[in-house]
Amino acid sequence: MDLFTTFDIAASGLRAQTTRLNTISSNLANAETTATPEGGPYKKKSVVFQSENVSFSRHLDASLAQQGKAQGVKVAKIIEDTSEPQRVYDPTHPDAKEDGYVEMPNVSVIKEMVDMMSATRSYEANTTTIKSAKRMAMKALDIGR
Numbered sequence: 456m457d458l459f460t461t462f463d464i465a466a467s468g469l470r471a472q473t474t475r476l477n478t479i480s481s482n483l484a485n486a487e488t489t490a491t492p493e494g495g496p497y498k499k500k501s502v503v504f505q506s507e508n509v510s511f512s513r514h515l516d517a518s519l520a521q522q523g524k525a526q527g528v529k530v531a532k533i534i535e536d537t538s539e540p541q542r543v544y545d546p547t548h549p550d551a552k553e554d555g556y557v558e559m560p561n562v563s564v565i566k567e568m569v570d571m572m573s574a575t576r577s578y579e580a581n582t583t584t585i586k587s588a589k590r591m592a593m594k595a596l597d598i599g600r
Contacts, residue, residue, distance in 0.1 A: 461468040461588045467527030468581040474530045475502045475574045479567050489550040497560040505531035518579040536561050549567065 481550050485497035507529040538561050546555035 456512050458588055462585060464527045465581040465584040465588075468584075469578060471502075471504055471528045471530050472574050472578040472581065474533075476571065476578070478502050478533060479574060480572045481563050482567050483571075486560055486564055486567075487538060489548070489557055490562055496540045496558045497562070498537075498540075499560065499562045500533050500535055502533055503531045504528050541600065 482499050488497040491497055505528070506526040508526055540558040540561055542556045543559050544555055545551055545557050548557045551557045
């Protein structure tokens, strides 16, 4: 695997984790949203990742064909949680039903924060990979001097 392939794989991870962080941010921002344009409370969204073959057309195709294909990651889809919304008794809420219950989003702030920390760590790991590959390339150039 060459240096540019390493960059491609790490960059695919960065793109995927950016989408994951944006989705988590949306979930946190709407944790108290009881009315949406679609009707009902906000529904939690989750990102589904899928492996993808990294293009090697410009990166040592012949040698990599013998070693197998390296794979990156991509966002396959963003899904909505289909579980029932939480029912909270608050008869003073403007969106309360006749029985006094309000349907609240099924977003757990604690779980979202844990997911955000995980996504941040994954993002940092991909950034570290790019920095390490860059340092190795610079050291290789220094050897030639």
